Amino acid sequence: MDWMKQASISAQKSDAVFFYVFGLSVAFLLFITVLMIYFVIRYSRKRHPKAEQIEGHMGLEVLWTVIPLLLFLSIFYYGWTNYEYMRQAPRDAMEVKVTARQWAWSFQYPNGKQSKVLYAPLNKPMKLEVRTLDVIHGFFVPAFRLKIDAVPTHANTTWFQATRLGSYDIECTVICGVDHSLMLSKVIVVPEAAFKAWYFGGEDAPAPQPVAAPPQPVAPALHPAVALMTAKGCLACHSVDGKPMVGPTFKGLFGKREAVLVAGAARTVTVDDAYLRQAIQAPMKSVVRGYPPSMPVTPLAAKELDEIVGYLKTLK
Numbered sequence: 001m002d003w004m005k006q007a008s009i010s011a012q013k014s015d016a017v018f019f020y021v022f023g024l025s026v027a028f029l030l031f032i033t034v035l036m037i038y039f040v041i042r043y044s045r046k047r048h049p050k051a052e053q054i055e056g057h058m059g060l061e062v063l064w065t066v067i068p069l070l071l072f073l074s075i076f077y078y079g080w081t082n083y084e085y086m087r088q089a090p091r092d093a094m095e096v097k098v099t100a101r102q103w104a105w106s107f108q109y110p111n112g113k114q115s116k117v118l119y120a121p122l123n124k125p126m127k128l129e130v131r132t133l134d135v136i137h138g139f140f141v142p143a144f145r146l147k148i149d150a151v152p153t154h155a156n157t158t159w160f161q162a163t164r165l166g167s168y169d170i171e172c173t174v175i176c177g178v179d180h181s182l183m184l185s186k187v188i189v190v191p192e193a194a195f196k197a198w199y200f201g202g203e204d205a206p207a208p209q210p211v212a213a214p215p216q217p218v219a220p221a222l223h224p225a226v227a228l229m230t231a232k233g234c235l236a237c238h239s240v241d242g243k244p245m246v247g248p249t250f251k252g253l254f255g256k257r258e259a260v261l262v263a264g265a266a267r268t269v270t271v272d273d274a275y276l277r278q279a280i281q282a283p284m285k286s287v288v289r290g291y292p293p294s295m296p297v298t299p300l301a302a303k304e305l306d307e308i309v310g311y312l313k314t315l316k
């Protein structure tokens with residue numbers, strides 16, 4: 001998933017702190033739970049009918065004060081130094097003005113260039129000055145673990161250094177009106193040379209492309225009949241590629257000799273137009289041998305039935 005990638009230095013750092021705290025929590029949860037169960041059994045009334053008064057134990061008390069203290073201080077130290085790091089942009093960072101408005105993001109670079117998606121050079125720091133023209137918005141790049149509010153009174157700043165080529169989501173995290181959920185954009189991380197070619201390339205320099213973008217699966221154009229059969233639920237039980245499912249596959253169906261049961265009697269029929277129509281509209285009339293009589297009757301308009309039957313004939 002896009003957001004799980006660590007695409008910037010701060011992503012690596014904040015994940016490290018997160019898993020450190022999380023790991024400690026899990027370890028203590030297990031430790032305390034196991035100890036508690038042990039004590040419940042060991043000191044139950046049956047085994048231990050008479051409670052004893054226990055006097056303090058200096059050594060133990062020091063131990064269970066000092067160890068947690070050190071652990072807490074380590075969490076504080078680790079968290080604080082990373083926070084510091086994430087707040088302090090390096091001096092050579094390029095400054096980009098980020099403007100939020102209902103319901104879009106726009107980016108302006110030092111030389112005045114503007115864009116709707118944020119272009120960023122790989123392994124170079126980029127500082128963001130985040131403003132809003134109207135209500136409060138939240139600038140969030142999950143893959144960078146980078147999040148900062150855009151508030152009306154002043155600019156908030158943050159920075160990142162992208163460590164991975166590709167295209168990553170930008171989201172708004174503050175409910176900012178009806179189209180809040182559509183307030184999306186992308187950070188496109190490209191090699192520095194490609195970024196410079198665009199940045200210094202004047203008005204009509206082509207937009208840099210995400211070079212090593214995660215390969216986008218190319219959705220094969222859906223045949224309208226396939227879309228229809230998906231919508232009607234047919235393809236939950238039937239495949240069009242030969243794979244056996246709850247029902248027989250549609251591949252190579254037309255023209256085939258099919259063994260069926262008609263009113264309990266075994267017959268062999270040739271799959272033709274009439275058979276297909278009957279199999280779809282009255283599935284119980286003849287049931288394919290080896291399959292349960294479990295196909296439901298699905299109401300279809302005459303046009304839809306024609307479309308499906310026409311398509312099934314083409315599946316050689």
Ligand SMILES: [Cu+2]
Pocket residue numbers: 100101103136137138172173174175176180183
């Ligand atoms: Cu918003």
